[in-house]
Amino acid sequence: MIKELFLAIILGALLGFGLTGSYFALKPQKNNQTPSPTVTSIPTAATVSPVAVSPTPTEPISSLKLSIDSPLNQSIVATSKIELQGSSGPDVSLIVQTPTRTYQTNTDKNGSFAIEIDLESGANIIKVTAIDSELNQADTTLLITYSTAKF
Amino acid sequence: MNPLLLLALLITPATSPSAITPRPTTDNLEEIQKIRQAVQEKVKEKIKEITQTIPTKRGVIGELINLKDNLLVLEYENQTQEISFDDNTVIIDAKRNKTKSSNIKVGQGILALGLTNQENNNLLEAKRLVFIDLSLVNNPQQIIAGQIIDVSKTLPVFTLIPNTDKDKQLQIKTDPKTKVVDRKENALDSKNLKSGDKVIILYKPDPKNPKTILAIKIITILSPAPTPTPKPTGN
Numbered sequence: 001m002i003k004e005l006f007l008a009i010i011l012g013a014l015l016g017f018g019l020t021g022s023y024f025a026l027k028p029q030k031n032n033q034t035p036s037p038t039v040t041s042i043p044t045a046a047t048v049s050p051v052a053v054s055p056t057p058t059e060p061i062s063s064l065k066l067s068i069d070s071p072l073n074q075s076i077v078a079t080s081k082i083e084l085q086g087s088s089g090p091d092v093s094l095i096v097q098t099p100t101r102t103y104q105t106n107t108d109k110n111g112s113f114a115i116e117i118d119l120e121s122g123a124n125i126i127k128v129t130a131i132d133s134e135l136n137q138a139d140t141t142l143l144i145t146y147s148t149a150k151f
Numbered sequence: 152m153n154p155l156l157l158l159a160l161l162i163t164p165a166t167s168p169s170a171i172t173p174r175p176t177t178d179n180l181e182e183i184q185k186i187r188q189a190v191q192e193k194v195k196e197k198i199k200e201i202t203q204t205i206p207t208k209r210g211v212i213g214e215l216i217n218l219k220d221n222l223l224v225l226e227y228e229n230q231t232q233e234i235s236f237d238d239n240t241v242i243i244d245a246k247r248n249k250t251k252s253s254n255i256k257v258g259q260g261i262l263a264l265g266l267t268n269q270e271n272n273n274l275l276e277a278k279r280l281v282f283i284d285l286s287l288v289n290n291p292q293q294i295i296a297g298q299i300i301d302v303s304k305t306l307p308v309f310t311l312i313p314n315t316d317k318d319k320q321l322q323i324k325t326d327p328k329t330k331v332v333d334r335k336e337n338a339l340d341s342k343n344l345k346s347g348d349k350v351i352i353l354y355k356p357d358p359k360n361p362k363t364i365l366a367i368k369i370i371t372i373l374s375p376a377p378t379p380t381p382k383p384t385g386n
Contacts, residue, residue, distance in 0.1 A: 074209045076264060093334055093351060093372050097290035102353060104370060106334055122281065123212045123262045123288045131296045131351055133373045135314040143288075145210030147264060149241075151278035 066138035206266040260285035
């Protein structure tokens, strides 16, 4: 009986040591694992806290972009008619102003536009204004010189 | 059961070898990043070198603010540009006649046509200098976009809140010459303009009457949808 009791105590102690050893052996392995990417919770409408309404801005918050791909600013061209190509937002109204004329066009679904314009002899400041249905506005100007002089 | 065997079984899970996957160390990542940066810088340098060595034709305008020897400084919209010229540079006056470099005066509007300098990108080597009137290179018409908030029933006037300043209200006048069009340039009647319309106004500022905006052209970009009229049901 005593022999069996001793055996039970020894077995219990061994089991305890075994479990403790296993725990400490596994713990550092967990620390060495590559950290998993942090998941950022996206606030839903219900979780967004109310914010103070700021006064009406005096300047429009314009997210509209406008770029002219061709011709380049400060280009010299040898023809009075050129095609102005560029991009802005999709379905945006565009006003193109040369020194003597004003043109109206719209961008396509992809935001691209191309318009043929007439130039005056010499320097031409071309002003392009893009305005979307939310009244966001973007402007850009470029200088195009129409000259047939060779150099 | 043999206690030794039991002991062996208990210890086994704690000492089992685990597979180690090789991972890039932070030192390796830094090294890769350094190589990437070096390559990017080299590419940028090469592009700059190529673009600088090919002189390109350029035309610049501005008011002459400085003239020293054969070097001009032109200013336009707060940006300056250096122009060099020599005896071969053709100089044209406002009447389109050839003139001498001695006629170049500070304050003149100048169009310089030439080639970019290979070493100094802000220097243009002028082949042609033309005296110009800077006020003629710009379209005098101005643009305002905004929303109509009120249309007069008696006068050809409407009130507009411009998109540039929503605290402001502008009185826009129209006359029989004012063109009213939609986005596809289809002509519209100015009587169709109504409160809530989003429009683009083209006008020419009148220095004698700066508060009055007489529209040359009105482009309607968005009209509020008409309120549906309730239809009588069959019941």
